[in-house]
Amino acid sequence: MTTAVPKIRVVVLGSSKVGKSAVTVRYLTKRYIGEYCSSMDYFYRHYVEFDTVRTEIEILDTSDCEKKGCLYEHIRWGEAFAIVYAVNDRHSFHEAQEILNQLTKLKLPSYYTSLLLGNKKDLDHCREVCVDDGHELSLKYSCQFYEVSAAENFAGVSLAFQSLLRESRSVQLLKSLPIRRKLGVNSVSKVLGNIFGKNSKGDRKKRPSLSI
Numbered sequence: 001m002t003t004a005v006p007k008i009r010v011v012v013l014g015s016s017k018v019g020k021s022a023v024t025v026r027y028l029t030k031r032y033i034g035e036y037c038s039s040m041d042y043f044y045r046h047y048v049e050f051d052t053v054r055t056e057i058e059i060l061d062t063s064d065c066e067k068k069g070c071l072y073e074h075i076r077w078g079e080a081f082a083i084v085y086a087v088n089d090r091h092s093f094h095e096a097q098e099i100l101n102q103l104t105k106l107k108l109p110s111y112y113t114s115l116l117l118g119n120k121k122d123l124d125h126c127r128e129v130c131v132d133d134g135h136e137l138s139l140k141y142s143c144q145f146y147e148v149s150a151a152e153n154f155a156g157v158s159l160a161f162q163s164l165l166r167e168s169r170s171v172q173l174l175k176s177l178p179i180r181r182k183l184g185v186n187s188v189s190k191v192l193g194n195i196f197g198k199n200s201k202g203d204r205k206k207r208p209s210l211s212i
């Protein structure tokens with residue numbers, strides 16, 4: 001009997017021209033491509049390995065979905081979300097906040113994971129959004145937060161996507177556990193500890209590796 005390959009559906013959202021395609025392609029290919037055809041959504045399929053388990057990743061890099069009116073559809077489809085803004089564009093930060101707001105309204109109470117990504121960190125000289133604003137917003141919506149530059153390097157972008165995927169995979173594993181009775185607080189902390197790398201005494205275990 002063949003076991004199904006686990007799958008994570010990722011949606012990349014954000015205002016126009018913040019670098020959604022740039023960060024997505026940087027993550028997938030390590031390359032930076034300056035210009036993309038706007039007004040198109042791009043769909044990618046990609047595989048990563050979590051603790052020797054091959055996982056299929058589907059990434060939807062969206063474009064102008066507020067104007068096209070397909071935000072709702074994209075939010076319904078995805079289970080992990082990267083919300084991108086540009087640090088030199090205050091308006092894009094407000095739009096990111098609006099998307100996080102919509103996510104909360106449309107997705108809860110089902111599980112989803114989200115990542116707030118401040119792109120174009122290299123344009124520090126014309127910054128309109130400070131790091132603290134990003135942190136604050138991520139705390140408000142309980143999402144991960146990274147500032148990156150798709151133009152300048154691969155490492156930051158890769159780390160951000162890996163964290164989002166790892167959290168999403170952990171949530172999937174938790175959901176798939178055959179819980180027949182209510183777990184006590186200790187049991188829940190044990191399960192979380194196993195996934196996030198702590199044992200029940202609070203000692204940190206070696207983090208499982210992720211190769212892409």
Ligand SMILES: Nc1nc2c(ncn2[C@@H]2O[C@H](COP(=O)(O)OP(=O)(O)OP(=O)(O)O)[C@@H](O)[C@H]2O)c(=O)[nH]1
Nearest residue numbers: 016017018019020021022034038063120149150151
């Ligand atoms: N300086 C700088 N420019 C960037 C960076 N990332 C993307 N850009 C530039 O920003 C512009 C928009 O990038 P895209 O990746 O097309 O942005 P997008 O959000 O996918 O755009 P739409 O699909 O039209 O909404 C391009 O000119 C990129 O070269 C970055 O990290 N730093």
